[in-house]
Amino acid sequence: MAKKEKKKGLPASLPNRQGRKAGLNRRDFIDKGFRFSIAVGLIGIVGSLFKKSQAKEYVWQLDPSKCTHCGRCATSCVLTPSAVKCFHVYDMCGYCDLCGGYFRPSSKNLTTAAENQLCPTSAIERKFIEEPFFEYHIIEDLCIGCAKCVKGCGAFGNGSLQLQVNHRLCVNCNECAIARDCPADAYQRVSIDDPYLFAGFEQKKEG
């Protein structure tokens, strides 16, 4: 028979009816193939679950070095007020009496009177430390992320006031509405393990 099949030109690798001991029949082949597929699938699922459990979560953050103070962080966020807040990097601060982030340029006196303040919501608290140093503290609940103080501080001072997405408030939308509107393309995904992108020093930051 084998000689006959050979004559018919069947490939030697194909199983023949007489040679079950040597190879697989069709049923075994499908059966083993099915089991193999399930095993591969299960391994794949377990692997992907493991990988997912190990993978870092990503959140939105804005790069202060790209920020153009356009005001859209205040207006484009799905939250009201925005999840973007001003943060104060104290290590960079000059503790100035005439703070460019606190006072309007037209201020006649360096007092905390509302008409002297640059911030539209009075979200910056000015505190006397010692002559001639003043400390500036951001009141998070009042800050709307408009970046006026950030621009003032950057223009006249060391740039210690910086906008950042506050991750205690951000709902981490798949498509961040501010990132979509940002003209400077300053928004990016960053690891949740290191979710802030301060320019300059990173210590003693406070929201």
Add this chain to the structure above:
Amino acid sequence: MKQKVIVGFALVLLIGIIAIMWFDFYKNKNKSQENPYEYNIDKLKVIDPDLISHEEIGQIEPEIEELLAITIDKNDNIYLAGKQKVIIYDNSLTEISSFHIDTTAYSINVTNTGGILLGMLNHIEVYSQEGVQKAIWETLNYDVVITSIASNDNSVFVADAGNKVVYHYNHNGELLNEIGKKDTIRSIPGFIIPSPYFDLLIDSYGKLWVVNPGRHAFENYDAKGNLISSWERTSMQLEGFSGCCNPSNIAILSDGSFVTSEKGIERVKVHSPNGDFKSVVAAPSLFEEGTQGIDLAVDSKDRIYVLDPVKKIVRIFKMK
């Protein structure tokens, strides 16, 4: 007929919808991008032309990779320093010589005997006019950031922004004393230097003037470190200085008036010896936004040399 009316009406409606969409997309775009919180500081940079007292009469375009410092000697030769190079020009702006230095010089001064003192961040290097290194003066403190040097016949004063102090050396490089540390008994307020801009000079009477940039003040010390006098002008307007650390650089005219440069609002002004604003030399429009460290020098004819580290040029101004 009725069908034609319906088709016509539908077409008009379609055109109307397309027009509204087009208007919304293109015409309303700018309106939606207006910043309701706009903080326009450009108006602070506008200078009344009547206040500008000087006109530009020339420029130097030196071949230095990073142009950082300028000084002028008693013969009106101009010395420029920066990354790995020092170039010397005569008063007709012809290059006399140049020499290589190993690192970057952030400040420069020429002594009355022709020695070239270079502030190399944390130490002083002394060179001859031919570019031969004569000495290195090491500093004793940590975190030294040398930002300015001034000298007279007896002394060399070195501003250290890192330690907020002025070192008083003799010409052999021996440290004699430190000037300007906070001392309430001697009524010395102490220097406030939030960023590395800390300039000093010696006036025609040999008096040391040091900028206290955090206070927007000029302080006059004797060689022993006693505070003789001071003035300060804090204002976001033209008559004063604003921000964390201004003026960033200074020079002095023959009548004792101070030439000042600022960062934040990039401009060069003249203040009278008692501190009152006199005039503007260079308006902010001459500089790129964000230009910092505009070093200044004045020659014997009161021409003002303004070093622009971003455009890598030196502008020369004379009184109109």
